[in-house]
Amino acid sequence: LGIAADLRRALENDQLEVYFQPKVTLADRHVVGVECLARWVHPAHGEVAPEDFVAVAEHTGQLAQLTESVLVAGLRRCRAWADADRPFAIAVNLSARILLDSRFPELVRELLDEHGVDPGLVTFEISEPGMLSDIERVLPSLYRLRDLGVRLSVDDFGTGASSLAYLRQWPVHEVKIDDSFVQGMATDSGDLAIVRAVIGLSREFGLTVVAEGVESELTLELLEEMGCELGQGYLFSRPLPYERLEAWLSAQT
Numbered sequence: 001l002g003i004a005a006d007l008r009r010a011l012e013n014d015q016l017e018v019y020f021q022p023k024v025t026l027a028d029r030h031v032v033g034v035e036c037l038a039r040w041v042h043p044a045h046g047e048v049a050p051e052d053f054v055a056v057a058e059h060t061g062q063l064a065q066l067t068e069s070v071l072v073a074g075l076r077r078c079r080a081w082a083d084a085d086r087p088f089a090i091a092v093n094l095s096a097r098i099l100l101d102s103r104f105p106e107l108v109r110e111l112l113d114e115h116g117v118d119p120g121l122v123t124f125e126i127s128e129p130g131m132l133s134d135i136e137r138v139l140p141s142l143y144r145l146r147d148l149g150v151r152l153s154v155d156d157f158g159t160g161a162s163s164l165a166y167l168r169q170w171p172v173h174e175v176k177i178d179d180s181f182v183q184g185m186a187t188d189s190g191d192l193a194i195v196r197a198v199i200g201l202s203r204e205f206g207l208t209v210v211a212e213g214v215e216s217e218l219t220l221e222l223l224e225e226m227g228c229e230l231g232q233g234y235l236f237s238r239p240l241p242y243e244r245l246e247a248w249l250s251a252q253t
C-alpha cells in the first residue's frame, strides 16, 4: 500500500514523466507523430515499469488521474507543434478499464477544447487483450470517442487471440502489430505469415497499419514490401524525454 500512496503523491506533484517515441512512414522515415509513454522513477525503488504502476492505479482508483496526466502532457506538445506548423499527431495508451468509466469520453472532449487540439491529431491505443476482456462494455465508450473525431488503435494486435473478423466490427482506425511478431518475422516464417495476414486484412478494411518494435533494416524492408505504411521502433528511435525528442526531430531535417 505504500506504493499506492507514493503514486498518489507523484500524480499530485506532477512527478510522472512522459517519454515520446516517433512513429514514422516506412517508405521515407517521415515523422507523423509520437506515442506518449508514462515513466515513473520512484524515489526509493527507482524506475517502476508502466505495467506495474498502471496496475496500481487501476486498483486504487487513480487510473483517470494517471491517464489525464499523460494525455495533458501529450496535448501540450501537440498544441505547441501545431502552433509551430509541425502538426505531429500524438498517441496515448488507454487501459481498457478507463473505458468502463462513462465520464471518460466527456473528459477527453473537455481537454481537447481546453488545449485547442484538433481531435484528428489524437489517437488512443487500446491493447487487444484489454478490448476482448469486456468488449460489450467497452464499445459504447469507443463509439463516443470516435464521434469526438479522435482516432482509435488496437495495440499489441495478435496477442489477444481475437478473430481477424473483429477488425471489421470494431470502430477503430488503426492496428498496431505486436512487436513480438515484428521482431520474429525476419527469422520465423510463422511470424512472417501472421504479419503478412494482418497487413493484408487491415488494408482491405481501410485501416492504418503500424508495425511496432522495428529493430532492423531487414525487418523494415520486409514490412515495406508487404505494404505496411508506418513503423515504430529502436531502428528509428527509442522513447525519448521531450528535450531529446526535439533534438532528434531537428536532426531529421
Ligand code: G
Binding pocket: 036, 037, 038, 039, 050, 051, 054, 066, 067, 070, 093, 094, 095, 239
Ligand atoms: O514504454 P514501455 O515499452 O515500457 O511500456 C510498457 C507498456 O506500458 C506498454 O504496453 C505501454 O502501452 C504501457 N504504457 C505506457 N504508458 C502508459 C500509459 O500512460 N497508460 C497505459 N494504460 N499504459 C501505458
Ligand code: G
Binding pocket: 021, 037, 093, 125, 155, 156, 176, 179, 212, 213, 214, 215, 232, 233, 234, 235, 239
Ligand atoms: O504495447 P505498446 O505498443 O504500448 O508498447 C510500447 C513499448 O514498446 C514501449 O515501452 C517501448 O519502450 C517498447 N518499444 C518500442 N520500440 C521497441 C523496439 O524496437 N524494441 C523493443 N524491444 N521494444 C520497443
Ligand code: MN
Binding pocket: 035, 093, 125, 155
Ligand atoms: Mn502502445
Ligand code: NA
Binding pocket: 155, 156, 178, 179, 212
Ligand atoms: Na506491444
